Amino acid sequence: MEGIANFISMLDYVLDTKRKRHITGGLLLSGALLFGGLAMTVMSIRDDEEDEDE
Numbered sequence: 001m002e003g004i005a006n007f008i009s010m011l012d013y014v015l016d017t018k019r020k021r022h023i024t025g026g027l028l029l030s031g032a033l034l035f036g037g038l039a040m041t042v043m044s045i046r047d048d049e050e051d052e053d054e
Contacts, residue, residue, distance in 0.1 A: 015021045
């Protein structure tokens with residue numbers, strides 16, 4: 001439980017200004033879009049491979 005409290009305290013310290021929150025939000029959004037794009041790519045490649053096996 002102490003680890004969670006330390007993590008929240010660290011986040012509070014790191015995101016103490018509006019500019020830092022804005023930059024962090026942009027990075028998280030970019031990461032989410034990146035992994036979403038990778039997931040879509042993997043799903044589309046997997047479908048193509050199954051069609052070729054038949």
